[in-house]
Amino acid sequence: MLEGESGQLIDGGIDSKIDSGVRGILNEALAGRAPGREQCEALLGFHERTIEANLTRAVADTLSRRRFGNQAMLLGQIGIETFACPARCGFCVFGEGHTQFPETRLSLDQIIEQAEGLAGGGDLYALFLMTMHTFEIDRLTSIVAGVRKALPLQTQIVVNIGDFDRQQAEALKAAGVDGAYHVQRLREGDDTVLDPAERLRTIDAVREADLDWYYCCEPLGPEHTPTEIVDQLMLGVERGCFQHAAMRRVWLDHSPLAQRGQISELRLGQITAVVSLASGACAETTTIAVHEPNLIGLTSGANVVYAEAGANPRDTSTDTRDHRGLDIIGARRMLYEAGFTAIRRGDGSTSPLNERTIDPACV
Numbered sequence: 001m002l003e004g005e006s007g008q009l010i011d012g013g014i015d016s017k018i019d020s021g022v023r024g025i026l027n028e029a030l031a032g033r034a035p036g037r038e039q040c041e042a043l044l045g046f047h048e049r050t051i052e053a054n055l056t057r058a059v060a061d062t063l064s065r066r067r068f069g070n071q072a073m074l075l076g077q078i079g080i081e082t083f084a085c086p087a088r089c090g091f092c093v094f095g096e097g098h099t100q101f102p103e104t105r106l107s108l109d110q111i112i113e114q115a116e117g118l119a120g121g122g123d124l125y126a127l128f129l130m131t132m133h134t135f136e137i138d139r140l141t142s143i144v145a146g147v148r149k150a151l152p153l154q155t156q157i158v159v160n161i162g163d164f165d166r167q168q169a170e171a172l173k174a175a176g177v178d179g180a181y182h183v184q185r186l187r188e189g190d191d192t193v194l195d196p197a198e199r200l201r202t203i204d205a206v207r208e209a210d211l212d213w214y215y216c217c218e219p220l221g222p223e224h225t226p227t228e229i230v231d232q233l234m235l236g237v238e239r240g241c242f243q244h245a246a247m248r249r250v251w252l253d254h255s256p257l258a259q260r261g262q263i264s265e266l267r268l269g270q271i272t273a274v275v276s277l278a279s280g281a282c283a284e285t286t287t288i289a290v291h292e293p294n295l296i297g298l299t300s301g302a303n304v305v306y307a308e309a310g311a312n313p314r315d316t317s318t319d320t321r322d323h324r325g326l327d328i329i330g331a332r333r334m335l336y337e338a339g340f341t342a343i344r345r346g347d348g349s350t351s352p353l354n355e356r357t358i359d360p361a362c363v
Contacts, residue, residue, distance in 0.1 A: 022052045026059045034280035037230050043274050044226035048267040060273035060301030072303045072340035073287050074331055076118035077128035081105045087133035089192045090256035091219045091249045098256055112150045114309040118328055119155045125346045126156035133162035141175035148176035154347035163202040169209035179212030186224055186232050217275055218247035222261045233275050237282045244279045245289035246272040269296035276301025293326055298338035305331040329359050
C-alpha cells in the first residue's frame with residue numbers, strides 16, 4: 001500500500017516535512033552506503049508525487065552522474081524475427097495464445113541495413129539482437145558473425161533471446177557476442193509459463209562464459225508491491241549485473257494483463273531511482289537504463305537510452321521505428337536534454353554531447 005500525497009510545505013519548512021527515515025536513507029547513500037532491501041522497500045512505499053519520492057529521484061540522479069562522470073550510453077535493438085512465442089508472457093505482444101502479430105523473419109541483409117542505421121554514427125555502445133524465446137542457434141551465430149563485420153569496431157553486440165546453456169553461450173561469444181540481456185522477471189512462472197530456475201541457470205551461463213550480463217527490474221505494473229519489486233531488483237545487485245534497469249509494462253488492449261493497467265513515468269522514475277541507489281553496492285554495474293526512454297527516468301539515476309528497429313514486444317507495428325521506437329537522433333537529443341555531456345562507446349572511448357553533436361549529420 002502506497003502512502004498518500006501528504007507533505008504540505010507549511011510551518012517548520014521543508015526539512016521538517018520530509019519523513020525522517022527517508023532523510024536517513026538518502027544521507028547514508030550520499031555518504032557512500034547503498035540502501036539494502038528494507039531501505040529500498042521504504043523508499044518505494046511512498047506515492048510517486050510525494051516530496052519523499054521526488055527527493056529520492058534527485059539524490060539518485062546526483063549520485064549516478066557522479067558515479068558515471070555524467071556520461072551516457074546509446075544502445076540499439078533490432079527484433080530480427082517474430083512468431084507466436086511459447087513463453088506466453090501475458091505482457092508481450094508476441095505471446096502464444098493471444099498474439100495478433102504476423103510472423104516476420106528479417107534476412108541478414110535487412111538486419112545489416114538496420115544495424116548500420118543504428119550504429120553508423122559510431123557512438124552506439126552496443127547493438128542488441130532480439131528473437132523469441134525459442135531460436136535457432138546456428139542461424140543466430142551466423143547473423144552475429146555477419147553483423148559483426150558490418151559494425152564499427154567500437155560497437156558491441158548483445159543478444160536478447162530465450163534460455164540457453166553454457167555451450168550455446170560460448171558459441172555466441174565465439175561468433176562475436178559481447179553480452180546478453182536476461183532477466184528473471186516479476187512474477188515469472190505466473191505471468192509467463194517459464195521456469196524461474198531455468199532463467200537463473202541461463203544467467204549463470206552468461207556469467208560463466210564471461211559475457212556482460214544486462215538485467216532489469218521488469219515488467220513493472222501497478223499491482224507489484226514494494227517487497228516483490230525489491231526482491232526482483234536485488235537479484236541483479238547481488239549477482240553482479242553489468243547493467244541494471246527499470247522497465248514498465250506497456251498497456252496493450254488485447255493482452256491478458258491489460259486489465260491491470262500501467263504505471264506512470266513518474267512512478268517508473270521513482271523505481272529507477274531506487275534501482276540506481278541499490279546498485280551503488282554492486283561494483284560490476286557500470287550503467288543504469290530506463291525503458292521506455294523518458295526524461296524523468298534520465299533525471300532519476302538512469303544514463304542509458306535504447307533506440308529500436310524491427311519488432312518490439314511492446315508495439316503492434318512490425319517495424320517499431322514507425323511507432324513506439326526511438327531513432328538514434330531522437331535518443332541522442334533526449335540524452336542531451338537530460339543534461340549529459342558525453343557518450344561512452346563500446347571500446348571505452350567517449351564523444352562529446354552538445355548542441356553541435358546531437359545530429360552528427362548536421363555538423
